[in-house]
Amino acid sequence: MTDQNPIVRLDDVSFSYAQAGEKDAPRALDHVSLSVGAGEFVGVIGPSGAGKSTLAAALSGAIPHHYRGELYGAVYVDGKDTCDVTLTDISQVVGSVLQDIDAQMVASVVEDELLFGLENFGVPHDQIEARLSGALETVGIADLRDREIATLSGGQKQKVSIAAILAMRPRVLVLDEPTAALDPASSRLVFDTLCTVREQGITVIVIEQKVALLSRYCDRILVMDHGRIVLSGTPRQVFGHARELRELGVDSPRMARVHNSLVEKGLLPPGEPCLTVSEAESLVEGLVRPHLAGGAQAGPVADAQRDAAFRASSPHAAVPRPHAEGAEPVVRVEGVGFAYPGSGAAVEDLNMAVYPGEVVGVVGQNGAGKTTLTKLLNGLLKPAVGQVLVSGLDTRHVPTSRIAAHCATLFQNPDCQLCKNTVLDEVAFGLELQGVDADEARRRAHKVIERFGLPEGESPFSLSRGQRQMVALASVVVVEPDVVLLDEPTSGLDYRECMTVMRTVSEMADAGCAVIMVCHDMEVVSDFAERVVVMADGRILGRGPTAQEFADEPLMRRAYVEAPQVTRLSQALARDLSPEYAGISQVSGIVDLTGELVSRG
């Protein structure tokens, strides 16, 4: 904050998107003061609607030059007030990567995409080649130079968009949720790239929801809420404020939660939390080891029993729902194969059965075939080999629109699902399609909308992204399907919205609905799914209870999936400290056991 020569400085900035003359409009930014020094790596986090994207727009000059509204205070980029210079001048200092990367692209070939900025800013033609190949190499995509952008994966496109900005050699790079659509491995690669960029002296400011990434890479984290910066500091300082973050609806890394819970239990003095698995391991080891030395010998005989007893008593080890036993599966996938015409992508030999009342997570890299699997389940794709039975209906012979009565899908992008003028019409629409009469449909829709607390009379398109997702979820809940498919239910949502979605889904499962969710967020999968299916290269590599699959290290490596932090911690503790830690998948489980071990000793 006390940098001598800040490259970017906000001086008491307020902004509202209101048109001139409108009074009392909500402020997207509210008295924000901030200074970022050259070469810093700053992360911005906060709940939806906190003003993060508006902050990015103010930094990159899009406010005041592109978006209309009322701006107070001053933004200085490289010492110049952004109101006094043109957007073109600002963008020579600040490069910004937009949230919607498809919209950012101006060319159809990677090379041309990079050339665009270089040509426009009049870079001498004899330097262009060096800049172009330099930017491609920094990002690690030199081999994609001649590729059509339309044929690239999401992660590759994201890298192209970063390279295109880097080629212009900005001094500041502003990115708005660059990893929202990416799997954990690609997200980490993007952040590694940003790290390389920072080593070249470029300031990086990144808006992001993935706390584990932020805590690992950033020098400084800003937490925003209601247009204000409410917390600012190093990752350790910020994630030490566990209670404030929880109240704001901001996630904390699981390892910080382990630390903070231990502090709350009085086992540790308050202080800066640990952030990595190895730090947490040595922390817990330091606590437990002295107490373990004497009493450990009594262990081995009773270990298995105690372990089982612990798991049965702990509410945190995912317990399979009782009604899953002995029932007929509601979804059967038998020897299914499918290939997209004209491309190599395919799935082979898929087998799975899902029982009523189960939550099954599907995990794997981008391109592993997860989305293809969901489309095979809801009948959008018909299997080329084998068969898919949903509620006894063979998807090859029953039209997709009839399967919809039994199997509802929540898509990653809610905007594809919404088409009506009011929230009430939208939610009732699904029921009407199934032949429920209009009055009855509205009555049922009304009940669900009330439960979700959504504005009934408003247009779905005027709502925030998180609320649109909730409308889409409401229209899934209202039809009371046998099976629910969720494709990345949490992407683009903040922590609180994410928890609301997942709790609703769990309730549906309790009511006997089978839930199948494709999800990149392993923490969510481990919290809510009792079984997982691990996919890679169009095949199912493994399936079984969540904790067991996540604990299978070779399997995780083969699928390029990183097990959740808590699982890795409990594995490490079980190996090095006490076998009792094995199989714990929740923060509270680790903390309770640690407390027990300490007091036992």
Place this chain on the structure above:
Amino acid sequence: MVSVIEYVPGETLLHRLNPVTKLAIAAAIIVATFCAQTYGMLVALLALTFALAAYSHTTSKLVTLLKLLVPIAIVMLLLQCAFVRGGRTVLLWMTTEGLDSAGKACLRLLGVALPLVLMLSVTKLNDLANACVEVLHVPYRYAFTFTTALRFVPVFGQQMNAIMEAQCARGVEYDTKNPIRKLRLMLPLCVPLLVSSVGKTDATALAAEQRGFYLRTRASSFKRYPMHGRDAAVLVACVALVVLGVLL
């Protein structure tokens, strides 16, 4: 539609010509098609298009397009026969004169659409835009608008597809066999598509401006598009083709 206007990489002479020359070839074939009065010439022009496609390995693109165009051409043929009547009746309402003019109209439809697609599949859009700016002195903003519009076609196609799939999975009968019913169901979706398109276009404008769109001049392009001897030769051939079209 997604795969019809897509660049097919290659090293043939057709690929290496100046984009403006390629544009001229397409224009010459189209003009000749409009002027030609005999079946022989119309068929010959179509054959020329296909020969060029075979030479540049883009025949598959033309065949994809043909699958779309032939049904339209048949409908046109039937209608045209109903409107133009004269001479001897051949079959039902079709007369000799009607068949003659309808047949030519159909060949012209194919003859106009195919050369354009051929040209687009051997030229990168950016090259086309930059060459038009450099050689033809077209203002860059028009060239940019044109290439962006073409680039957005598959993007919007994918979006429409995603919307249709989502609606289908909710129970809207897009899988119905009745095309009119399907069209009626599709119309309400134009609004969400339009809303998201406007947002996307606005974001593109911002992104382009942030990368110096307004600084761009005719000399900005890194790649140069000089006209070579072979371009001149091809242009002469194009003129000859138009003359041939007018005469025959």
